[in-house]
Amino acid sequence: MLNFDYQNRTRIVFGKDTSKNVGQLLKPIAKKVLLHYGSGSIKRSGLYDAIVGSLKKEGVDFVELGGVKPNPRLALIEKGIALCKKEGVDFVLAVGGGSVIDSAKAIAAGVFCEGDIWDFYAKGRSPERALPVASVLTIPAAGSESSPNSVVTNEATQQKLAIGSPALVPVLSVVDPELYFTLPPEQVAYGVCDMMCHIFERYFTQTAHTDVVDGLCESVLRSIMRNALRLKENSQDYDAWAEIAWAGTLAHNGLLGVGRAQNWAAHRIEHELSAIYDVPHGAGLSVVMPAWMDYVRGENLPMFAQFAVNVMGLDGGSRDVEACAREGVAALRTFWGRMGLPLTLMQLGIPQDAPFELMSKKATKCEGGKEIPLEGVKPIRWQDVMRILELGR
Amino acid sequence: MLNFDYQNRTRIVFGKDTSKNVGQLLKPIAKKVLLHYGSGSIKRSGLYDAIVGSLKKEGVDFVELGGVKPNPRLALIEKGIALCKKEGVDFVLAVGGGSVIDSAKAIAAGVFCEGDIWDFYAKGRSPERALPVASVLTIPAAGSESSPNSVVTNEATQQKLAIGSPALVPVLSVVDPELYFTLPPEQVAYGVCDMMCHIFERYFTQTAHTDVVDGLCESVLRSIMRNALRLKENSQDYDAWAEIAWAGTLAHNGLLGVGRAQNWAAHRIEHELSAIYDVPHGAGLSVVMPAWMDYVRGENLPMFAQFAVNVMGLDGGSRDVEACAREGVAALRTFWGRMGLPLTLMQLGIPQDAPFELMSKKATKCEGGKEIPLEGVKPIRWQDVMRILELGR
Numbered sequence: 060m061l062n063f064d065y066q067n068r069t070r071i072v073f074g075k076d077t078s079k080n081v082g083q084l085l086k087p088i089a090k091k092v093l094l095h096y097g098s099g100s101i102k103r104s105g106l107y108d109a110i111v112g113s114l115k116k117e118g119v120d121f122v123e124l125g126g127v128k129p130n131p132r133l134a135l136i137e138k139g140i141a142l143c144k145k146e147g148v149d150f151v152l153a154v155g156g157g158s159v160i161d162s163a164k165a166i167a168a169g170v171f172c173e174g175d176i177w178d179f180y181a182k183g184r185s186p187e188r189a190l191p192v193a194s195v196l197t198i199p200a201a202g203s204e205s206s207p208n209s210v211v212t213n214e215a216t217q218q219k220l221a222i223g224s225p226a227l228v229p230v231l232s233v234v235d236p237e238l239y240f241t242l243p244p245e246q247v248a249y250g251v252c253d254m255m256c257h258i259f260e261r262y263f264t265q266t267a268h269t270d271v272v273d274g275l276c277e278s279v280l281r282s283i284m285r286n287a288l289r290l291k292e293n294s295q296d297y298d299a300w301a302e303i304a305w306a307g308t309l310a311h312n313g314l315l316g317v318g319r320a321q322n323w324a325a326h327r328i329e330h331e332l333s334a335i336y337d338v339p340h341g342a343g344l345s346v347v348m349p350a351w352m353d354y355v356r357g358e359n360l361p362m363f364a365q366f367a368v369n370v371m372g373l374d375g376g377s378r379d380v381e382a383c384a385r386e387g388v389a390a391l392r393t394f395w396g397r398m399g400l401p402l403t404l405m406q407l408g409i410p411q412d413a414p415f416e417l418m419s420k421k422a423t424k425c426e427g428g429k430e431i432p433l434e435g436v437k438p439i440r441w442q443d444v445m446r447i448l449e450l451g452r
Numbered sequence: 453m454l455n456f457d458y459q460n461r462t463r464i465v466f467g468k469d470t471s472k473n474v475g476q477l478l479k480p481i482a483k484k485v486l487l488h489y490g491s492g493s494i495k496r497s498g499l500y501d502a503i504v505g506s507l508k509k510e511g512v513d514f515v516e517l518g519g520v521k522p523n524p525r526l527a528l529i530e531k532g533i534a535l536c537k538k539e540g541v542d543f544v545l546a547v548g549g550g551s552v553i554d555s556a557k558a559i560a561a562g563v564f565c566e567g568d569i570w571d572f573y574a575k576g577r578s579p580e581r582a583l584p585v586a587s588v589l590t591i592p593a594a595g596s597e598s599s600p601n602s603v604v605t606n607e608a609t610q611q612k613l614a615i616g617s618p619a620l621v622p623v624l625s626v627v628d629p630e631l632y633f634t635l636p637p638e639q640v641a642y643g644v645c646d647m648m649c650h651i652f653e654r655y656f657t658q659t660a661h662t663d664v665v666d667g668l669c670e671s672v673l674r675s676i677m678r679n680a681l682r683l684k685e686n687s688q689d690y691d692a693w694a695e696i697a698w699a700g701t702l703a704h705n706g707l708l709g710v711g712r713a714q715n716w717a718a719h720r721i722e723h724e725l726s727a728i729y730d731v732p733h734g735a736g737l738s739v740v741m742p743a744w745m746d747y748v749r750g751e752n753l754p755m756f757a758q759f760a761v762n763v764m765g766l767d768g769g770s771r772d773v774e775a776c777a778r779e780g781v782a783a784l785r786t787f788w789g790r791m792g793l794p795l796t797l798m799q800l801g802i803p804q805d806a807p808f809e810l811m812s813k814k815a816t817k818c819e820g821g822k823e824i825p826l827e828g829v830k831p832i833r834w835q836d837v838m839r840i841l842e843l844g845r
Contacts, residue, residue, distance in 0.1 A: 060694040062467025067460075073711070074455025268691035270679060271699050274671030282664045298661035301453040305711070306664050314707075318466070318698070 060269055060318035067312045069205035070231045073305065075297070078195050078235040081110050081152070082117030085193065088230065089150035092121040093143055095163045096154045097128070101197065104241060110154060110195065122146045127155060130212045130219060130333055130340070131162035133177055140169035140176060143190070153194040153229075157201020157210075157253075157340075160194045164209035164227040167192045180211055185224040193231040197238050199304040200250030200341060202257055202311020204232035212334060218421070219334035234308065236300035247294065248398040249341025251287040254307040255280060256344045260323045261316035263355075263362055263436050269319045276315050277369040279306050284394060291398070322435030325351040328444055331418035338407055345400035346407050350450035351439075352388045358437040360384045404451050419444035453662055453711035460705045462598035463624045466698065468690070471588050471628040474503050474545070475510030478586065481623065482543035485514040486536055488556045489547045490521070494590065497634060503547060503588065515539045520548060523605045523612060523726055523733070524555035526570055533562035533569060536583070546587040546622075550594020550603075550646075550733075553587045557602035557620045560585045573604055578617035586624040590631050592697040593643030593734060595650055595704020597625035605727060611814075612727035627701065629693035640687065641791040642734025644680045647700040648673060649737045653716045654709035656748075656755055656829050662712045669708050670762040672699050677787060684791070715828030718744040721837055724811040731800055738793035739800050743843035744832075745781045751830040753777045797844050812837035 072084060085092060092114065101107040114121050124139050142148070143166060153163035168186035169176035179186055194204045203209070207228045210221045242250075262276040283306045289299035309315065328351070329343035356363040364380040367373045367387025371394075376383025392402055401407045419441040423430040433439035439447070465477060478485060485507065494500040507514050517532050535541070536559060546556035561579035562569035572579055587597045596602070600621045603614040635643075655669040676699045682692035702708065721744070722736035749756040757773040760766045760780025764787075769776025785795055794800045812834040816823040826832035832840070 060467070060691065060698070062470065064463070064465050066463035070457070070459035072457050074453070077455065268695070270691075270695045271672060271675040271702070274675050275668055278667030278671040279664060282667050286663060298453065298663075301711070302661070302663045305453070309664070318694070 061266055061320065063317040065313060065317050066225075067205060067228065067314065069229050069312065071205065071234060071308060072231065073234045074301070075237060076235065077233050078106060078238060079109055080113060081195060081233060082113035082115070082119050084231060084233070085114070085119050085150065085152065086117045088191065089119055089152075091146065091148050091150065092119060093139065093146075093148045093151045093163075093166065094121045094123040094154065095127065095139065095151060095159060095166065096123070096125045097156070097159050098125075101154055104238070106154065106195070106197070106238065121152070122148065127159045127162045129158050130337055131158040131165070133211055133213045133215075136162055136165040136169060136176060136211060139166035140172075143170045149190060151190050151192045153192060154197065156196070156198030157203040160192070160196075160201070160203035160229070161209040161211060163192050163194070164189065164203070165211050168209075168224070168227060177213055179222050180213070180220040181218070183220075183222065185222060186226055187224070189224070189226040191230045192227070193233075194229050195233045195235070196304070198242060198246060198250055199234070199239060199300075199307035200253040202254060202307055204229055204234065205308055205312040207313070210330070217334050219330040221330075232308070234304050236297055236304050239300045239304065240295045242294070244291070244294070244399065245339075247287070247290055248400050249339045250307065251283060251303065251398060252341040252345045252395060252400055254310040255283055256325060256348050257310040258315055259348060259352075260326060261319065261321050262366070263322055263352075263359070264319040265359060265436060266319040272315060272318060273365070273369075279309055279315065280370045282306055287398060320434070322433075324433035324435050324439045327422050327433050328447060331422050332407070332409060335413075335418065336407075336409055338409070342401050342407055345395045346402060346404055346451045347447065349388050349392050349395075349402070350447045352391070353450055354443065354447045355436040356384045356388065362436070363387055404448065415445055415448050416441075419448065454659055454713065456710040458706060458710045459618070460598060460621065460707065462622050462705065464598065464627060464701060465624065466627045467694070468630060469628065470626050471499060471631060472502055473506060474588060474626060475506035475508070475512050477624060477626070478507070478512050478543065478545065479510045481584065482512055482545075484539065484541050484543070485512055486532065486539075486541045486544045486556075486559065487514045487516040487547065488520065488532065488544060488552060488559065489516070489518045490549075490552050491518075494547055497631070499547065499588070499590070499631065514545070515541065520552045520555045522551050523730060524551040524558070526604055526606045526608075529555055529558040529562060529569060529604065532559035533565075536563045542583060544583050544585045546585060547590065549589070549591030550596040553585070553589075553594070553596035553622070554602040554604060556585050556587070557582065557596070558604050561602075561617070561620060570606055572615050573606070573613040574611070576613075576615065578615060579619055580617070582617070582619040584623045585620070586626075587622050588626045588628070589697070591635060591639060591643055592627070592632060592693075592700035593646040595647060595700055597622055597627065598701050598705040600706070603723070610727050612723040614723075625701070627697050629690055629697050632693045632697065633688045635687070637684070637687070637792065640680070640683055641793050642732045643700065644676060644696065644791060645734040645738045645788060645793055647703040648676055649718060649741050650703040651708055652741060652745075653719060654712065654714050655759070656715055656745075656752070657712040658752060658829060659712040665708060665711060666758070672702055672708065673763045674765075675699055680791060713827070717826035717828050717832045720815050720826050721840060724815050725800070725802060728806075728811065729800075729802055731802070735794050735800055738788045739795060739797055739844045740840065742781050742785050742788075742795070743840045745784070746843055747836065747840045748829040749777045749781065755829070756780055797841065808838055808841050809834075812841065
């Protein structure tokens with residue numbers, strides 16, 4: 060196990076009807092709130108009215124900014140920053156999924172930023188200060204409700220980039236499983252894929268002796284798969300949603316990655332796809348992640364065989380770890396296929412003549428003969444990215 | 453799953469050599485520290501010198517108070533409170549195991565307490581304010597390094613009582629596995645038993661659909677058992693200590709208990725034994741916990757059968773859950789016996805003529821015909837405590 064320094068301060072208020080008391084929860088910690096959200100779905104569902112009503116009832120002042128799109132855009136964030144500064148906002152409340160929360164984090168950091176907020180993303184710098192952020196989670200998937208990360212798309216440059224900072228960890232997140240009953244099946248599948256991938260990026264490692272955290276990763280992955288199948292049967296299964304939602308938070312609050320070298324290559328590669336083709340993150344991952352697994356599994360067959368047995372439930376294959384490792388990845392593809400997820404770039408709608416070399420070079424920041432290989436089970440250079448995308452055809 | 457409200461703010465600094473940088477870690481958050489510790493063992497090991505050296509190097513002012521005994525005593529706590537007030541201490545650093553950390557928490561709360569600190573314990577009141585507490589953990593067992601709890605013994609009244617409050621959660625804990633290499637084998641066994649029991653108290657539940665957290669509990673329990681056996685072979689196995697230490701923290705930081713009704717009957721019963729006979733907490737638990745399991749397993753056979761299969765590794769026994777549940781508890785006794793833990797009151801040194809009725813009535817606060825049954829899988833009245841102790845003979 061590697062040394063680590065772990066803390067996660069997010070208060071999680073979890074369960075039935077918890078989204079009705081947002082005003083009460085914010086009153087002790089917020090004076091003037093930016094209420095940030097996406098499309099009209101929270102208005103149609105009544106969630107918007109419930110939250111606005113609760114804020115008003117408790118006398119919590121707020122201004123609002125809707126319109127966040129999936130793969131959140133820089134332009135709206137800049138608008139949000141200006142609004143916060145003008146209105147003297149001291150707290151950002153995101154009501155939405157990962158995109159809304161990531162957008163809220165960017166606004167929260169941008170308020171204290173002298174120059175251009177995009178600079179942090181472009182240069183991979185960590186903002187030291189941000190307004191406190193809270194969330195009411197409407198899509199369990201991205202884990203942004205207790206993560207230090209924010210991923211934003213700059214439409215002008217076709218870049219989708221991430222930052223991370225302890226200052227961006229939400230102080231409070233409300234997770235109310237009943238809010239997820241009306242999510243369309245493809246959103247459910249994308250969310251399941253996204254949270255599983257957050258665990259995979261941490262799980263597969265070359266670090267030796269990572270017993271406790273291996274076990275945590277494996278048990279959460281099994282729970283996600285079991286309950287995802289229940290949701291396919293009945294999208295209003297409260298118990299299954301509660302498990303999936305809590306798993307999604309655990310998948311990305313850092314706990315499942317302590318003490319081990321991590322990957323994040325599949326995420327970086329997927330970001331290049333969605334930056335140009337605007338595909339849902341979870342859909343892009345369901346193509347890229349198994350391709351990455353197949354590309355790197357030879358570098359640590361025992362780890363991938365352990366995955367096959369402990370996560371995918373295959374028989375142990377100590378006498379032929381190569382076959383066991385291969386079958387584990389195949390079983391994951393089968394499961395994701397059953398969830399209705401795309402497994403090839405073609406299913407994802409990426410054209411055959413997509414600029415694969417350009418995307419690959421962007422993924423490793425390859426410029427003028429220099430590049431930053433993606434880390435993990437095996438270092439990934441731009442040519443490796445090309446081969447992984449090839450495996451995803 | 454039940455609704456829950458979860459937060460744990462403790463920053464865990466984990467790994468090799470982390471105990472050498474305590475001064476650096478405290479400098480930004482402490483002005484004048486109470487350095488609180490137990491017997492001379494930290495002086496013999498060199499840890500005391502390392503910490504004092506680090507505090508001095510970073511210019512962190514401190515006063516000190518040693519002498520904490522296992523099952524920490526009220527008298528020393530009162531001394532610590534007076535010392536903190538006199539010296540203007542603003543931070544308490546516990547260097548030790550659970551007893552030292554629990555004592556430190558009592559002192560930290562006592563500084564803000566108008567009356568008698570024992571009042572909080574006697575009346576089960578939660579202190580609202582406390583000085584910030586940090587710890588350098590020298591025995592992985594009690595989980596106090598990131599728990600909101602403190603358990604203190606009042607020698608005068610022969611009472612061992614607990615309090616809990618968010619204000620008592622340490623802000624920082626240093627977990628350095630190399631510090632544990634010199635622990636005597638019985639301490640290792642007591643620690644392993646204690647952390648397993650922290651999970652058992654949470655794990656066994658009548659709450660339905662607790663899938664994710666069941667899995668977390670089960671995987672951590674399996675890791676503890678696997679690595680405890682490695683430590684029996686080699687007490688200087690860094691990797692095994694790292695797993696055990698991290699498991700011990702996870703076992704009691706609240707995470708493994710969210711969303712479910714918990715027990716704590718075995719802990720309450722054990723406290724009555726150690727309040728009078730001053731037995732090590734882990735040793736008392738290894739007698740009481742399996743007895744409690746045998747007493748209550750009939751109330752939820754599927755849960756105890758799940759334990760037998762998923763934790764103790766027995767074959768599935770869906771066709772005879774009663775036998776499967778029984779064999780699971782037997783397998784736990786076998787494992788604890790292998791660790792050298794006592795399994796009967798006699799092995800624990802409790803005399804045949806101990807005041808069992810008195811202890812049982814103290815456990816349920818039975819007075820004047822009223823009592824507060826211990827909650828959990830089955831409500832436990834004083835007569836039930838008698839029967840559980842009988843099963844432990």
